[in-house]
Amino acid sequence: MFAYERTDDRLTIGRPDTRWLSNGFDGGYATAAAAHNLTVEEGFDRTDLAVYAAERLGSSPIGPTLLTGVHQTNARGARYGPIEAVATAGLSNPAVLPLEASDDQGSATPTKADSGFEPGTVNVLLGSAEPLTDGGLAGMLATVVEAKTATLLEFAGCTGTTSDAVVVGSPDRTDGAAFAGSSTEIGNAARVCVRDAVVAALNARYEGEDAPAIDESPYGTVTSGSATVFEP
Numbered sequence: 001m002f003a004y005e006r007t008d009d010r011l012t013i014g015r016p017d018t019r020w021l022s023n024g025f026d027g028g029y030a031t032a033a034a035a036h037n038l039t040v041e042e043g044f045d046r047t048d049l050a051v052y053a054a055e056r057l058g059s060s061p062i063g064p065t066l067l068t069g070v071h072q073t074n075a076r077g078a079r080y081g082p083i084e085a086v087a088t089a090g091l092s093n094p095a096v097l098p099l100e101a102s103d104d105q106g107s108a109t110p111t112k113a114d115s116g117f118e119p120g121t122v123n124v125l126l127g128s129a130e131p132l133t134d135g136g137l138a139g140m141l142a143t144v145v146e147a148k149t150a151t152l153l154e155f156a157g158c159t160g161t162t163s164d165a166v167v168v169g170s171p172d173r174t175d176g177a178a179f180a181g182s183s184t185e186i187g188n189a190a191r192v193c194v195r196d197a198v199v200a201a202l203n204a205r206y207e208g209e210d211a212p213a214i215d216e217s218p219y220g221t222v223t224s225g226s227a228t229v230f231e232p
Contacts, residue, residue, distance in 0.1 A: 001084055001129050004077075009039035010056070011072040013086065013125055019172040021137040022064035024165040025049040029134060031172050032063030037075070037088060037123050040067050064167045068121040076200035081189035082129040085144075089201040090120030091211050093219035094158035101226035120212075120219070122160060122201075124148055124194055125167045130186055131176035140168045140180035143187045147194035155202060157214050162221055 005012040014034040021029050026049070038056055044067075046052050053065045070088040077086040126144055144166050149159050170176060180187045202211065214220065 001079075002127050004086075006072050006075065008071050008073055011037040011075050011086065011088075011125075013127065015127065015169070017172045018063075018127070018169045019132075019134075019137065020064050020167055020169040021134070021141055022066070022165070022167040023141065024064055024066045024167065026053070026061070026065055027165075029137070030063060034063045035125055035167050035169065036061060036063065036065040037072065037086075037125060038065060038067050039071055039088075040069060042069070044069070066123045066125070066165045066167060068123050068163075070121060070123075070201075070205055074201060074204040076197055076204055078193040078196040078200065080192045080196075082186055083126065083189040083193045085124055085126040085190070085193040085197045087122065087124045087194070087197040087201040088205075089122045089198055090205055091122075091152075091156055091158070091161065091202070091214075092120040092217060093161045093163065093221075094120070094156065094212070094214045094217055095160050095162050095220060096157070096214060096222045097159050098222065120161045121163045121165070122148060122152065122198060123165050124198065126169070126190060126193065128168070128170040128180075128186060128190075130170065131173040132170040132180060132186075133176040133178045136177045136180050137168055137170060139178075140170075140187070140190060141166055143180055143182060143190050144168060144194050146182070147191040148198055151195045151198045155199060156211060158220070162219070 003014045070090040
């Protein structure tokens, strides 16, 4: 389905005439032949992310681009049915959402929020061989985020990290499916691929060592506050 180019600090997935939807720093819809996942250097603190990506790629990046502190040699992919997904995963900046409301964030305090980058990050790039409408791509992005969250809750007890991003893509055609939720065949395949790719990427990243303890991470965040609940 896709062609892959990978170095230690860059992963590019390519397929002509692909319609993408990203929630990364250059998010939104785009039709392009490639999407990218870039590893940034230690201590990265730039805020001009589009300029930075253009410098790294040699020209203005055509197609969505994600950033991470994880080396691309730890990327892992999974294929099932019409779907394939590739992920990089690090957990040094976990995000935790307690079910009980609290005004105390505890020891986990967000850092580097202005740069849009944190030391960990779980990035997922997913492609479909079957076309999707723009609405279908939005549904697919939601399905991917849901599957990533469920996987990380089971694996590490967090809903994600403070800088996760997702890119989904499908052939740029007008006859695409409008739905990609968990009960659809394509949505089910996406959930399988995201789960298996994220788990494999975490195992690759932390092979031979323990993942950071969620409650001891200096970069993570615990959601605090209590909303006013009302009946509309």
